[in-house]
Amino acid sequence: MLIFECPYCGVHAEETEFSPGGEAHLKRFGPGSDDTDFERYLFMRENPKGVHFERWRHVNGCGKWFNAARCTMTLEVFGTYGAQTFEPPQDLKDKITAKRPGWSWRDFS
């Protein structure tokens, strides 16, 4: 059971109040883009053992989308942050580094 804190309404709630939205920080490559980029955008997903970044929606609450960092192995939630960002905030990255030294995920580490 995952317990998230919604960054918009501040509620600490368990995962049945939220709905998962797949991987976070995907950059869209639409019509006219390179085939390799398009394929990567559409199909290629991370499947890490350890630190992972995901999108979640507070569907039975304020209805807002947000990003969350969690560990796929221990189900520990490192933190949540707003969806209007291109990468996780530095303090969250530091927190993950303290707990999982040497982690990396896509271009972040």
Next chain:
Amino acid sequence: MLDPLTGIEAMHFDGYVTVSQTDPLGMITVRGNFASKPFANALKKAIGIDFPGLRQITLADTSMVAWMSPDELLILSTWEDKTNLMDAIQKALGKKHALVVDVSDARRTFTLAGPNVREVIAKLAPVDITPGVFEPGEIRRTRFGQVAAAFWLVSQEEAKVICFRSVGDYMFKQLKAAATPGSELDIWN
């Protein structure tokens, strides 16, 4: 009172907590940028109540304002007042960018009353409702069983639950089951 839309007698159940369908309320959803001063001031003037803080509900005599999300407020009034209130809000906001919708017909409201009211909610919603953690003045949007709902405590022995009309029957049945005499847990009493 008969339901104004269906003409059916309001639902009522006397368990160890009384579950009853509340007289229909006027409900108006307002979405907009509440950080914008002109917008917020115009709206405040129209409804005559201060805005609630994060996850709070402002209780006044006949009308209430509930915090729904960072850009959404729910204004509750009596069924009779809602049309006037709606007009007043629309007039006050003028051409400011906002969404103002009368959602009264979309909702059904229940009142739970009895000393064990917290317990009935705790059985259905994944919310920490321990005295001291959740108190009157706070509104919580969550789920009850399998449906989305919002609730708040009017006092230590009374709570209100709002859900969509389409799931009102399901909501009544599960509240009834949770309030069945003999199923008391007596955690907090």
